[in-house]
Amino acid sequence: MRTGRRAVARGARAAAARGTRTADRAAELERLAEEIRACRRCPLGSSREHAVVYRGSSTPSIVFVGEAPGAAEDRAGVPFVGRAGRQLDAALARLGLGSAEFGVLNVLKCRPPGNRFDPAAARTCRPYLDRQLALLRPRLLVPLGAKALAALVPDAPPILQCAGAPRLGPLGPVFPLVHPAAALRSRRLKERWDSDVAALRRWLARPPLQML
Ligand code: SF4
Numbered sequence: 001m002r003t004g005r006r007a008v009a010r011g012a013r014a015a016a017a018r019g020t021r022t023a024d025r026a027a028e029l030e031r032l033a034e035e036i037r038a039c040r041r042c043p044l045g046s047s048r049e050h051a052v053v054y055r056g057s058s059t060p061s062i063v064f065v066g067e068a069p070g071a072a073e074d075r076a077g078v079p080f081v082g083r084a085g086r087q088l089d090a091a092l093a094r095l096g097l098g099s100a101e102f103g104v105l106n107v108l109k110c111r112p113p114g115n116r117f118d119p120a121a122a123r124t125c126r127p128y129l130d131r132q133l134a135l136l137r138p139r140l141l142v143p144l145g146a147k148a149l150a151a152l153v154p155d156a157p158p159i160l161q162c163a164g165a166p167r168l169g170p171l172g173p174v175f176p177l178v179h180p181a182a183a184l185r186s187r188r189l190k191e192r193w194d195s196d197v198a199a200l201r202r203w204l205a206r207p208p209l210q211m212l
Contacts, residue, residue, distance in 0.1 A: 066104070091177075096201070143174060
């Protein structure tokens, strides 16, 4: 009985420690978010309406990485809330991911004018992405589109050659997908998006030891 009580107490202490670590991580993420929202390190800080930081769990298993905020995200200050965001949300539902299991962010935190990706701004902004991923520690990264893939796996083949299949990148396992906005513009890319999301769902259903 005493042994059982000790085990319960140990379990409670471990759960409390986990809870503290999770709370610490959420607080660190919020401190970083405040820093990003105040950032003016590159010219995009002057043209944006809002910096767009993150949405999702503070302890995600999977983080979806887009390239940069669009107009809807700039207005809302939240990543992937426009048409592309709805496309992504439909995929998240197909994948069966609960809100505690995923997160969504962009390589670039502020909207580039005309939605033209700005490589110089992305280099200046890069430390924020690295700090976010170091705090979030996901088990899988899903780059959405060519720019996000290049940011996470610089030596990867073009997106259409490697979307829909897992690979090992410098930061761990990645499973690239085409950008959901591209899938809205072309029937061919919509079919590719659907089949690659289905491939990701099958891959996530495999036992962990066979993941890569
Ligand atoms: S894009 Fe990044 S570096 Fe540039 S102002 Fe926004 S947060 Fe700062």
